[in-house]
Amino acid sequence: xxxxxxxxxxxxxxxxxxxxxxxxxxxxxxxxxxxxxxxxxxxxxxxxxxxxxxxxxxxxxxxxxxxxxxxxxxxxxxxxxxxxxxxxxxxxxxxxxxxxxxxxxxxxxxxxxxxxxxxxxxxxxxxxxxxxx
Numbered sequence: 001x002x003x004x005x006x007x008x009x010x011x012x013x014x015x016x017x018x019x020x021x022x023x024x025x026x027x028x029x030x031x032x033x034x035x036x037x038x039x040x041x042x043x044x045x046x047x048x049x050x051x052x053x054x055x056x057x058x059x060x061x062x063x064x065x066x067x068x069x070x071x072x073x074x075x076x077x078x079x080x081x082x083x084x085x086x087x088x089x090x091x092x093x094x095x096x097x098x099x100x101x102x103x104x105x106x107x108x109x110x111x112x113x114x115x116x117x118x119x120x121x122x123x124x125x126x127x128x129x130x131x132x133x
Contacts, residue, residue: 050077052116058103061117065099067092075104077118087111089118098124 052058070093076086087110092101102119106112 045078050116050118052106052114055105055107055113055115058115058117062092062101062103065094065101066097067094067099067101075102075118077104077116085111093124098122100124 069090071091073089073091074086075089076084079085085106087104087106089102089104092103093099100119100121101117104116104118106114106116
């Protein structure tokens, strides 16, 4: 009798769970916020991840794509805590394949000795000047 009560209780639990199931709601509500994602001043922070590593690992990627240094400058990245982290950068390009990379070099005194690829791209070409017509 005890086994029958346990069996019936178990069956009740197993079969009653479907009572609470619902059909999936595949309706997407209409997008109605004309300001999203642009704030009042027209600019916003795009959350992004950048690839960083020891200089020898980043240099290997540059070597794999046969990119050579083209120019240097100073730039910054905004850290997750909101602080602008400055550092020198090098622009690399492969003149044959038109691939490009920008690497910021957080070496002392700018950082702990890591390089970050803040840009990788293709189809690099001189900018067009004047009217396109």
